[in-house]
Amino acid sequence: MSNSIPKPHRYVGMWVTKDGYIRHELLPNWRYDEARGNRKSAYQGRYTIEGDHIEYVDDIGFTADGDFRDSVLYHAGMVLYRKEQR
Template identity: 65%
Template sequence: MEFKNGKITKGFAFLDTYELTVLMKAKKTSKAMKNTMEETQGYLGMWVTEDGYIRHELLPNNRYDEDRGKRESAYQGRYKVTGNHIEYIDDTGFTADGDFVDEKTLHHGGYIFHKKLE
């Protein structure tokens, strides 16, 4: 930079396009890896405990249907996903919440659920 009377009169810039390309690729990769379950809607579908006792289906209309053991539709209600956090309110008014650890693992109500892939 060149100054005159304390003011900038001329400026010079150098753009390293290689470094810019590396930076932009890293930013895209970083953003893709940080997408939340809310953004990807990866939460939709069936989530099951390791022993298969609890089967928890998250439906696209923000409703869930949970089977326990041989009891089908033991719990039903609404849910809301914000980022990687999920909040439930069943049709009787009971509330619960959980967190998606990644696209295959949900921690909810003291249980660990795994996404059932078809």
């Protein structure tokens, strides 16, 4: 029996629009937290990733999707970039 912790998905982390207004945090437990402006946790829910495609389902049932291309997340007309951890 292995006690190793599975490695998080390669897209786990913070994704932000160029102006920083929209922030998607993809958590390693397949949940996400979206902040908008000063409103932290504006939307929360779960996500799945297949290849470079992401599907979101928020906690009230709204669905959305997006695609990762060349280290950029394209989602619902938005362009989000990975924010490096410090």
